[in-house]
Amino acid sequence: MPPLDGDNLDRAREALRSTFGFDGFRGRQEDVVERVLDGKSTLAVMPTGAGKSLTYQLPAVMMPGTCIVISPLIALMHDQLRSARANGIRAATLTSADADWRETQDAFRAGELDLLYVAPERASQQGFRDMLGATPLALFAVDEAHCVSEWGHDFRPDYRQLRPLMDAFPDVPRLALTATADRQTRADVMTQLGVPEDGLVLAGFDRPNIRYAITPRDNPVRQIADLMARQPGPGIVYAQTRRKVEELAEKLAAATGRSVRPYHAGLPAETRAANQAAFVESEDMVIVATIAFGMGIDKPDVRFVAHVGVPKSIEGYYQETGRAGRDGDPSLATMFWGAADFATARQRLMELPEGRRSAERARLDALAGLVETPHCRRAVLLRHFGEDPDETCGNCDNCLDPPKVTDTTELARKLLSAVYRTGQSFGMGHLQKVLVGAEDERVRQRGHDRLSVFGIVEGEDASLLQPLGRALQARGDLVPTEHGGLSLGGAAREIIKGERKVEIIVPPKRARRRRGESTANPVGDPLFEALRDLRRDLAKEAGVPPYVVFHDSTLREMAASRPSTLPELGRLGGVGTRKLDAYGERFLAEIARH
Missing domain, CATH: 3.40.50.300 (P-loop containing nucleotide triphosphate hydrolases)
Incomplete structure (x- = not known):
């Protein structure tokens, strides 16, 4: 479909405020939304919690036609459906768990939906493709897009059928979304979903909180x-x-x-x-x-x-x-x-x-x-x-607490030598006994008390054997045998010859328990707790989780600023028009009581 006329971003900011209650975009959201509104296909790699769903939900309420969202799990679709509807977005799911599928199809054909969520298995069926021709489409949004790539960590073969579906509607832009894709996976996703080379928006992977x-x-x-x-x-x-x-x-x-x-x-x-x-x-x-x-x-x-x-x-x-x-x-x-x-x-x-x-x-x-x-x-x-x-x-x-690192090259040579000299078939417990020279019946029966490695580890080094063994196994220099023993692998022979250095972290002493590092109500404000109680009651009445009503961050802002009018409340982050109408008076009354 052709891009919207006029200043798309100004209109998007107005819709962001009225629909979601936010004064501005976060991170690269604005870049993605602008591309979508301009009709450009995009792969957006954004960390979890960066607001990926907003990048298609916002255009869906602005653009003519329905946005088709392809998502891998029914539970995820239903979760997002609740949140979308709470913000006044006309949304529906078409899944095997939905008894109202006929009503959903009728609403879609009548052009009454902003968003329609489907699974890739349904999206790849010919009957669904035929249905899509019944009404204008605004956008294809492919969530968890790394699932399309064999290089991805969560490959789903049904995602490979999405390209033919989208190719059947060449004028509809595509938005692929993922939080986890390395460079190779990103390139493959763009190829598989037909996103142009200049269509990558990389928001970064950091989650500083x-x-x-x-x-x-x-x-x-x-x-x-x-x-x-x-x-x-x-x-x-x-x-x-x-x-x-x-x-x-x-x-x-x-x-x-x-x-x-x-x-x-x-x-x-x-x-x-x-x-x-x-x-x-x-x-x-x-x-x-x-x-x-x-x-x-x-x-x-x-x-x-x-x-x-x-x-x-x-x-x-x-x-x-x-x-x-x-x-x-x-x-x-x-x-x-x-x-x-x-x-x-x-x-x-x-x-x-x-x-x-x-x-x-x-x-x-x-x-x-x-x-x-x-x-x-x-x-x-x-x-x-x-x-x-x-x-x-x-x-x-x-x-926050830099660990102590110690050079264990010589100790590693001793441990790996013990593995070799005992026949590469014993576990760490037995090897430790040999190396520290323990009086042990099994060690004597095997003749391991006569080996050159018997009793060659003493003092503080003995306490490092366990963490060293753990580190060498993590690195692949010690590998398990079929019967629970350990054998040499990776760079073990280089270590024994003194050609490779080995350092490990000295295990810290057990820390005392610290309480309350993070709490929803850090200053102990009784108004905040009262607002949480009210949110819980409203969520029960509406049959939704509490966070669908308001996030903790919005409640903290309410408790701090104590608005007394609807316009004041409506200026807080996360309070959109729909939520202000639905919940505003109740929250103002609770604030007034305090």
Whole structure:
């Protein structure tokens, strides 16, 4: 369709204020919106929480015709549908879970929809393509666009069918959106979706409100319970297996007294749906889940994300931690990892087709680099996505409390020599006993007390064997055998010969528990709590999660400025015309009572 006439950006700013209640765009939103309104196809790479959905929702209310949004998960579509309707946008979903599909199709054909959300599986069907010819189209918006690329970390074959659909409507611009795409994936997405070379808007990957921390795992229940004690508000804990999900959920609920629920694909569908709905509506629930959970959640007030074990890649880590703090408030992303995580991941590499192994190995090595670095975590993360960040960020564990790094080259030579001389078939426990010269029946039976490496490690070096073994496994220089032992891999032989230096982080002493690092109400304002109570009541009445009414940041602004008239309230961030009409009087009355 042809671009709008007149000064598009001036009109866009007016619509931004009246529809969403914002006085200005954030980050690169304005660049993306301007391109869309000019009828130009675009790939927008924007961090989670940067307001990607606004870049198509705003044009959808301004442009004639309907915007077709292709999104991978029904739960995500329904989440975005609630938020769009709360802002007065005429939106609908056309999914297998919707009983009102006939009414939706009628509304679409009548030109009564600004937005229509569909899954790629439906979008690729001929019947859907035929239906699209019934009314003018404003835009195709492809969410989670990295799914179209085989180089992406979340490839979905159905996304490959979107190009023919969009090619059938050559005058309709395309907007592809993703938060996680490295340089190679970006180029592939643009090719697969027909976005021109000059159509890339790269907003950067930094999420400055998220504090990153990575630490060895010793007692995950205690470690996460400590995290929950100092970080109130909703949280997500990612575990690697269904059994671990259920076990952690039960133990954390008992240890903390907080509401904690499990989520994984093995639960009955109604249980999964109930747990997800309860989490979305809650202001303090913690959900323990496999990584299947979260892609379909647009909950802005998640205050922490914890990984019990390493994710599949840096891309996966970035996407999963990005579910914290979408509202811009301070949030935590913490990973508790162990050597076995990398051992298992490297074993799985051998199950992949040979053509994919080197790319996946590079991803795993990059993740090991993030876990093992003594330097700024954020800088490592951003460099992976091709950025040139500052050397320090001031908001990760290594910047806030720089770790001590020690040269363990000689100790590594001793450990790897012990692995070799014991036949590359024993685990760390046995190797430690040999190296420190422990009186042990199994060591004697094997004759390992007569080896040259027996008893050659003493003093402080003995306490470094465990973290050194963990580091060498993360880096791939020690690899697991089929029967649970360790064998030489990677650069092990270079290390033994003294050709490669080995440094590790000295594990810190266990820190005391600190409470209340982040809270929705940092100054303890009773008006803020009263406004939250009112928001909770209004959300119940409307059958929506509290954040759909207003975000915490809007309530804090209300409590600070205490508006007394509707126009004053309407000038606050996040208070659009529709919400002002729906909720304004009730909030003004509550403010007046204080």
